[in-house]
Amino acid sequence: MIIYTDIVKRYGDITALDHINLEINEGKITALLGPNGSGKTTLFKITMGLLKPDNGEVYVNGLNPIKQPIEVRKITGYSPEEISLFESLTPLETYKFLADIYEIKENDFKTRLQLYIKLFNINEEINKLCGELSHGNRRKISIISALLHDPDILILDEPFTGLDPEAAKILKEIMKKHASKNKIVIFSTHILEIAEAVADHIIIINKGKIVAQGTKEELTTIAKKSDLESIFLELTGLSKELNELIEILWRV
Amino acid sequence: MRRYIRIARLLAKEATYRFTYDRKSGRILKNPVYTNIIATIFFTIFSLGSAYINILLDKSISSPQPLILTLVVEISIAIFSTLFLMAYNLHIISTEKILENLLILPIKPSNIKVALILLNVYWGVYAQPFLYIPGSILYTIQTKNLLYLTSGIEISIFSILLTLALGFLAGSISHKTTRNPLFRTIATIAWLILMGLGFIISVITRYIPTYIIGNNAIQLNEKLLKVIPPFTMLYQIYEPGITSIISISSIVLMGLLLDISLDRYWNTLMKTPPPYKVQKSLQPIPNIRLPRIPLWLYKDLKILIRKPKFLASTLYLLLFPLIIPLLMGFTTPIMLERELIPYFILSMGSFTGSAVTNLYIMEGEGAKLLYKLPITKKRLIYGKLLTILLLSLLGSGIIGVYTYIMYEINILYIPLICIIYVLSTYTSSILISLIYIGNIPPKPSAWTQYTFSGIGISLKILGVITLYLILSSIAAIPQVLNIFNKYGLIEINIPQYFLWETTPYIETIIIILSIFIVTRLRISKLNTPL
Structure with a gap:
């Protein structure tokens, strides 16, 4: 379980996270929805111990990421939104390096890698330099990097951006399987249909605050709207603003 | 250790x-x-050579003074040759976010820090002991006397630690250079110093003989030097004791x-800077104005x-005609005969024109966008030339004032010198641009310095430089012969019109205008997209 208690994170005069209290449970897929700059990535980075909150505490399966970042990272697989790979290495070389860092047993490494190469159809890319891969393939490589050590917690920041429909379908299934093994799966997305289709639990975050959370049915009741897009726009307060903007667009 | 080295x-x-991979050839270029x-070979030769000279001057090395002066040069070379490169590389590591891949992994920060030190040692710092x-x-x-070797080892450690410390310090503030105007100015001055390293070393080496030999030899303040590292490490050879304690302490402090x-x-x-500013509802639109100068x-x-x-x-590069005489003469700038000045400025044109190279390289990642815009190669060249023209106009002012003061030329000729400078810079920029435009991917x-390097391009640039040198040399023949006549070296009749004061100016302007016409014809054919 990941427990966030009264988390505050400020960047100068900007409050990225404003007193966040949250629990993320095992065995479920949790989707984090929010407009750009709402604080999703900041929350993930705090979970990984990459950022220190100004206030509050986080516990990741009982570990404090600020005090025990190495232990947290050992049990977590993280694929950041901004794909960052070793461009001078091939995916295979990258995975070998990761196997060394995560101390993955050779048999497990072989089995998992063969499986993911097949699932994501990257047989031809495995020996090319990461710097020469397309955006979609880079995304696949990044996701496999997060999965390779079979982590207890899977954190995926905008994982579907750039993925083709086939890879997106595979990723959804991987997330479901991971959750079925009573592990934590949390991801952020702008594609509301995906959140609707995959997530067991949806958290809507706006301006650093959690505006609503629950299953899709629960959110429907709160927002009195039927589809996730309308729920999202209503709960983030963007609905009115958006209508005004659309009006301006047609006036010009 | 295995993990440090691996990282x-x-x-x-x-x-x-990231710095030097050439996607076209699939090679790492540097x-x-x-x-x-x-660096190792150069440093070893320098170290042995300067030691050999010192031994020739004084076989028993009875005084530390020559060693101190050699050390000043060696430590300057050591620091300047690696410091800026290190700061630049560290800046790239932070801006390219190369470490981000490692930070999300279960690797202790201390392991990454040691790896960073090893990395910079590999990037050139390692060669420093070969200087000492x-x-x-x-x-x-x-x-x-084994103390010489001990001292050499101590100085090497001190030099490595000092360079690494300064490099990391510079790397930690280098990100401010793009935002803070003060830091930008400091960084620009620092780069100017680095690029003028030859000039600085020439200053030091010119003073060395003054210190060591001759009646005007300046006595170094020994009391002070004994306690200043790394000089104290030399003094411990002659007076061990307190100097040894200071030496060891300074290494620890480093x-x-x-x-x-x-x-x-x-x-x-x-x-981590905030990825986005948290959105605010319907903010007032800022007043957007287009600048009143050409947008390019x-x-x-x-x-x-x-x-x-x-x-x-x-x-x-733009001030090359001014720097060259300074470099060659330092304390008393080499004085050209007045009538040769226009030819000199014309011949330097190819160097000043190569400043246009920076304008192409600095497009960087943004170059990708240029391909998508409805612009032709011709428009790109003229865009770059506009900047060169403006900068050379500013540079011409400095060159004009410098020439007026140093050579006491009739003030009426100063505008002509400025025109020659601007036109030679402009025309050579066109020629160099034509070479680059033919070689863009x-x-x-993205365009990097490696996009515009390679043997073919280098030879063509060399051709441009040679063209300017040859044209100016041929045009200057009558004046050179006249100078020889003046000093009684030869006796030859030179037609009078060659000796008019205005002739060099008219000749150089005619040469530049001819180049200009030829290049314009060439550019007019470049109405093709990138």
């Missing part, structure tokens, strides 16, 4: 790839291994300084002043 090797490979080998130790071995053999500066750099890497010029000037390295290099790609 360091990975970082080195990644950084080299391998630090070769640079390291060259070969010489100290020679002194040891000559004097049979170690601490390195630790502090590494932490500072680390904190810079860890400081506006864009290039904006980029140029935000990139101190390129700005320094551009300024340096056909597909949208």
Whole structure:
């Protein structure tokens, strides 16, 4: 379980996270929805111990990421939104390096890698330099990097951006399987249909605050709207603003 | 240790790839291994050579003074040859976010920090002992005193720690150069100093003989030098005791300084700027105005002043006609005969024109966008030339004033000198641009200095330089012969019109205008997209 208690994170005069209290449970897929700059990535980075909150505490399966970042990272697989790979290495070389860092047993490494190469159809890319891969393939490589050590917690920041429909379908299934093994799966997305289709639990975050959370049915009741897009726009307060903007667009 | 080395090797490979990988050829164009080998050879020769000269001057090395002066030069070379490169590389590591891949992994920060030190040692710092130790071995053999070697080793450690500490410190503030105007100015000056390293060393080496020999030899303040590291490490050969304690303490202090500066750099890497500003509802639209200067010029000037390295290099090249006589003569600038000045400025045109190179390289990642815009090669060249024209107009003012003061030329000729300078810079920029435009990658790609390097391009640029040198040399023949006549070296009749004061100016302007017409014809055919 990941427990966030009264988390505050400020960047100068900007409050990225404003007193966040949250629990993320095992065995479920949790989707984090929010407009750009709402604080999703900041929350993930705090979970990984990459950022220190100004206030509050986080516990990741009982570990404090600020005090025990190495232990947290050992049990977590993280694929950041901004794909960052070793461009001078091939995916295979990258995975070998990761196997060394995560101390993955050779048999497990072989089995998992063969499986993911097949699932994501990257047989031809495995020996090319990461710097020469397309955006979609880079995304696949990044996701496999997060999965390779079979982590207890899977954190995926905008994982579907750039993925083709086939890879997106595979990723959804991987997330479901991971959750079925009573592990934590949390991801952020702008594609509301995906959140609707995959997530067991949806958290809507706006301006650093959690505006609503629950299953899709629960959110429907709160927002009195039927589809996730309308729920999202209503709960983030963007609905009115958006209508005004659309009006301006047609006036010009 | 195995993990440190593995991480360091990975970082080195990644950084080299990001700096110098040529996607066209699939090769890494600049391998630090070769640079390291060259530095090692050069440093060893320098160390042995200067030690040999010192031994020739005084076989028993009875005084530390010549060693101190050699050390001043050696430590200047050591620091300047690696410091800026290190700061630049560290800046790239932070801006390219190369460490981000490692930070999300279960790797202790201390392991990454050690790897960063190893990486910078690999990037050139490792060669520093070769500046000190070969010489100290020679002194040891000559004097049979092992303290020379001990001192050489101590100075090497001190020099390495100092360079690393300064490098990490510079790396930790380098990100401020693009935002803070003060830091940008400081960085530009620092780059100018680095690029004028030859000039600085020439100053030092010119003063060395004054210190060592001659009636005006200046006595160094020994009491002060004995306690200043790394000189104190030399004095311990002659007066061990307190100097040895200061030497060891200074090495420990350098170690601490390195630790502090590494932490500072680390904190810079860890400081994550907010990815986006949290949105605010329907903010008032800012007043948007288009600048009143050509937009191409506006864009290039904006980029140029935000990139101190390129700005320094551009300024340096534009002031080449001024720097060359200074470099050659330093205290008393080499005085050209007045009638040769127009030819000299014309011949320097090819160097000043190469400042346009920076304008192409600095497009960087943004070059990809150029391919998608409805612009022709011709428009791109003219865009770049606009910036060169403006900068050369500014440079011409400096050149004009400098020439007026130093050569006391009739003030009426100063505008002509400025015109020659501007036109030679402009025309050579066109020729160099024509070379580059023929070599830009056909597909949208980022432009780096490696896009515009290679044997073919270098030979063509050399051709441009040679063209200017040959044309100015041929045109200057009558004047040179006349100078020889004046000094009684030869006796030859030269037609009078060649000796008119205005002739060199008219000749050079005619040459430049001819080049200009030819290049204009060539450019007019470049109405093709990128």
